[in-house]
Amino acid sequence: MRKLEDVLKDWEAVIGLEVHTELTALDTKMFCNCRLSHDDPPNTNVCPVCLGMPGALPVPNRKAIQSIVMAGLATNCQIMKHSMFYRKHYFYPDMAKNFQTTQGPVAFCMHGHLDLEVEGAGAAERPLWEDVAADGETPIARAEDGSYTVPIRILRIHMEEDAAKMVHSGGEEGRITGASESFIDYNRCGTPLIELVTEPDLRTPEEARLFMEKLQQTFKTLGISDCSLENGSMRCDGNISLRRRGETRLGTKAEMKNINSFKSLHDALEYEICRQAEVLEEGGIIYQETRHWEPSRRRTVVMRVKETADDYRLFPDPDLAPFDLTDDFIEEARARIPELPDAKAARYVAELGLKRADARQIAGDPAVASFFEEALEGAPAKVVATIANVMVNLAPSFDALTPAQVRGVAGLLAEDAITFAQAREVLEAVNGTDEDPERVVDERGMRQVTDTAALEPIVDEVLARCTDQVQQYHDGNKKVVGYLVGQCMKASHGTGNPKLFNKLLTARLEA
Numbered sequence: 001m002r003k004l005e006d007v008l009k010d011w012e013a014v015i016g017l018e019v020h021t022e023l024t025a026l027d028t029k030m031f032c033n034c035r036l037s038h039d040d041p042p043n044t045n046v047c048p049v050c051l052g053m054p055g056a057l058p059v060p061n062r063k064a065i066q067s068i069v070m071a072g073l074a075t076n077c078q079i080m081k082h083s084m085f086y087r088k089h090y091f092y093p094d095m096a097k098n099f100q101t102t103q104g105p106v107a108f109c110m111h112g113h114l115d116l117e118v119e120g121a122g123a124a125e126r127p128l129w130e131d132v133a134a135d136g137e138t139p140i141a142r143a144e145d146g147s148y149t150v151p152i153r154i155l156r157i158h159m160e161e162d163a164a165k166m167v168h169s170g171g172e173e174g175r176i177t178g179a180s181e182s183f184i185d186y187n188r189c190g191t192p193l194i195e196l197v198t199e200p201d202l203r204t205p206e207e208a209r210l211f212m213e214k215l216q217q218t219f220k221t222l223g224i225s226d227c228s229l230e231n232g233s234m235r236c237d238g239n240i241s242l243r244r245r246g247e248t249r250l251g252t253k254a255e256m257k258n259i260n261s262f263k264s265l266h267d268a269l270e271y272e273i274c275r276q277a278e279v280l281e282e283g284g285i286i287y288q289e290t291r292h293w294e295p296s297r298r299r300t301v302v303m304r305v306k307e308t309a310d311d312y313r314l315f316p317d318p319d320l321a322p323f324d325l326t327d328d329f330i331e332e333a334r335a336r337i338p339e340l341p342d343a344k345a346a347r348y349v350a351e352l353g354l355k356r357a358d359a360r361q362i363a364g365d366p367a368v369a370s371f372f373e374e375a376l377e378g379a380p381a382k383v384v385a386t387i388a389n390v391m392v393n394l395a396p397s398f399d400a401l402t403p404a405q406v407r408g409v410a411g412l413l414a415e416d417a418i419t420f421a422q423a424r425e426v427l428e429a430v431n432g433t434d435e436d437p438e439r440v441v442d443e444r445g446m447r448q449v450t451d452t453a454a455l456e457p458i459v460d461e462v463l464a465r466c467t468d469q470v471q472q473y474h475d476g477n478k479k480v481v482g483y484l485v486g487q488c489m490k491a492s493h494g495t496g497n498p499k500l501f502n503k504l505l506t507a508r509l510e511a
């Protein structure tokens with residue numbers, strides 16, 4: 001198969017995503033009072049409603065609807081005051097009532113968008129000549145390094161319920177094919193689920209990956225779900241078709257399932273784009289079908305030929321009255337939205353002077369952001385950027401640091417009392433304890449001499465001894481300073497500050 005980069009020169013990839021998110025932060029299911037929990041023994045959180053017993057009547061979960069309205073507001077959607085629930089019929093053991101309760105043509109949230117900032121190597125996936133986004137109006141402005149911003153339209157976010165969990169044993173990779181036994185756990189049945197559908201506005205695997213990442217950050221910040229791709233509380237299907245560059249008609253799309261990581265999403269789309277290009281270039285036909293991504297073999301395989309919407313016999317649920325959301329209800333939801341990642345990152349750059357990449361990384365995860373803000377408390381202004389640096393480059397390797405410990409280590413780094421390598425050692429020592437980094441540094445005699453008067457004699461001694469290297473420096477080999485710093489460090493038994501040695505040596509050699 002040809003490489004993605006080559007394929008995308010001839011073909012335009014048209015990608016849309018459908019993202020299901022379980023509202024794991026809620027206590028109860030969508031239409032009954034059963035407890036929401038993934039840890040309880042199978043089939044213990046069930047009742048006549050979620051088991052679809054005759055005569056059982058559903059009652060919508062008010063908090064779930066508040067959560068979806070928050071999700072809609074945070075993704076720039078219009079909140080539809082009038083909407084209703086529909087029944088989507090199908091026969092399968094994972095839904096005992098034989099239909100899923102979902103929404104019809106009008107969802108609670110319609111017509112939103114998220115803006116993606118695409119940078120780094122991934123930005124090169126979209127060919128440089130493309131200068132208008134899929135909405136046909138927004139220009140794509142490229143920065144000098146190739147990075148760009150593109151709006152991705154959201155068609156809708158609707159409310160529905162999850163099905164029961166099925167476990168197939170005895171078969172290959174836990175799938176039903178070849179299985180000897182299947183088990184059903186109805187605890188998950190009726191879990192409040194929101195489904196977000198994008199317009200087919202994504203053009204590269206990287207954009208799809210970034211969209212999912214941004215959506216996860218947004219929903220996590222809203223506190224409506226733990227958004228775990230790994231555990232399935234956030235699931236993503238991708239629709240993809242190709243068309244020749246310049247063509248406006250859409251090609252036949254294939255749907256991809258079983259995507260449980262950001263990397264899988266990228267790799268599966270990359271594979272599928274290249275596969276479809278090969279089929280089309282050889283004069284073949286793309287079938288509308290559902291394909292399954294196999295990460296271990298790095299390929300997609302056919303699961304089933306897709307049903308059409310008619311097969312589901314969708315009609316309004318007679319047991320659930322149409323909804324009329326009040327302004328008060330919508331405003332109450334709006335008031336619960338915390339500062340979102342984009343706004344937070346912009347504030348970190350403007351108010352704290354952080355580098356954009358650091359600001360975005362910290363603001364992207366609400367737990368990391370609140371840890372960071374706690375670490376800032378009482379920190380002098382000149383330490384702020386170092387705290388961010390420690391948060392981004394060192395802290396992720398440790399699992400049990402306190403904000404005060406990060407602030408302490410950053411303070412020591414900022415005053416050059418320790419090196420970056422020593423900072424790692426100090427964090428290692430205090431991780432999981434209530435130890436003060438300052439004390440660890442003193443106890444281990446790590447504190448570096450930053451007193452120029454104490455270091456100058458060492459510099460003199462090293463320069464007098466290393467005449468060859470001094471000559472090399474004057475002959476133009478400036479890198480030899482690194483060797484001289486090493487000699488100074490050795491002579492000071494590691495107590496001198498390497499940055500300061502470098503400064504003193506350079507000043508002496510240039511004099």
Ligand SMILES: [Zn+2]
Pocket residue numbers: 029032033034045046047048049050051190
């Ligand atoms: Zn129930």
